[in-house]
Amino acid sequence: MSLATIELDHTHNYSPAALHAVPEPVPESASPPGAARIRAIPNGPEARGFVLYVGIDEAKAAASGTDLGSLVTALRRLTAELAPASETYAAVALAPRGSGGRDVDVVRLALQDPAALARHRQEDPVEEGGRREGVIVDLSRKRVQLDEQTAPLTYKEFELLQYLVLRVGRTVARSELITSLWGDGDEDVPNERTIDVHVRRLRSKLGGYEDIVRTVRGVGYRFDRHADVSVRHATTPSPDF
Known part of the structure; x- marks a missing residue:
């Protein structure tokens, strides 16, 4: 499958789209007494952000009464409201028309998510x-x-x-x-x-x-x-x- 991406700046009206989220940490107050605290990342590395993959094509977005650019704008606005110091970056994933597979998997592969690439190499048939x-x-x-x-x-x-x-x-x-x-x-x-x-x-x-x-x-x-x-x-x- 041939894939591509388009990088988007903060003023662009076009961007990526369905999801693969990092699990949220459970507040200590929500944990039962004596239970170990659950963290979204392991101890040691410093968290600097997260990636949110959104899988939806233009037709599905239009059927929902929106478009990819509007989705990106809304997500950026929400992020800015929740965390004003945050920085955002968006890219739209391109694939040949009619490509099979789930939208989110296509997006992850196009944006070179390591886990998606590894799986693709295992599943992609070797030609001749x-x-x-x-x-x-x-x-x-x-x-x-x-x-x-x-x-x-x-x-x-x-x-x-x-x-x-x-x-x-x-x-x-x-x-x-x-x-x-x-x-x-x-x-x-x-x-x-x-x-x-x-x-x-x-x-x-x-x-x-x-x-x-x-x-x-x-x-x-x-x-x-x-x-x-x-x-x-x-x-x-x-x-x-």
Whole structure:
């Protein structure tokens, strides 16, 4: 399963969502006399916060008369009321449309919860005796590996992917891709309609990971931070960036 996340700042209207909560400590006054105090964390480490996984897709949220952004805003507001000194961070977990499994499990996996990752590795079937390694975008060597196999990308296809990867989280317009990646001396310079053909060819070579290049309808394309994708940067900054 190919998954991704979008980081959200405090002003964003979009975020994650169903739950996996840390158990609350039982107050000493609530414990029977002589009983040992129950703590949510073991003695020794210092608690610095907690993670709350919420599993709900946009359709289910809409059916409940709300949306993901509103849920995040409400949770942040409640947290601020209960603990004004607290800090919050939210991220939305993305998965291919129609992916199976419980929403909360998909969210935990996309956000790389260690326990969820360990379980996924145990349950994920090994294809043809090989291990699913994900995608490695090697900017220094100008190559992409899919489960340890080099993807047969052309130079222009790699440049297209690299352009999006270096602008992670930003939607790039078709016109910007054309202007930045194709020059006057290039043959077969695409227009805003035919740029989709180039993206389609790139995706076809990414196989089961084609969804790492996201289409933003009416605007362009975007690459988001992705649980299955590792990016290896060159020792010197890319001139493209």
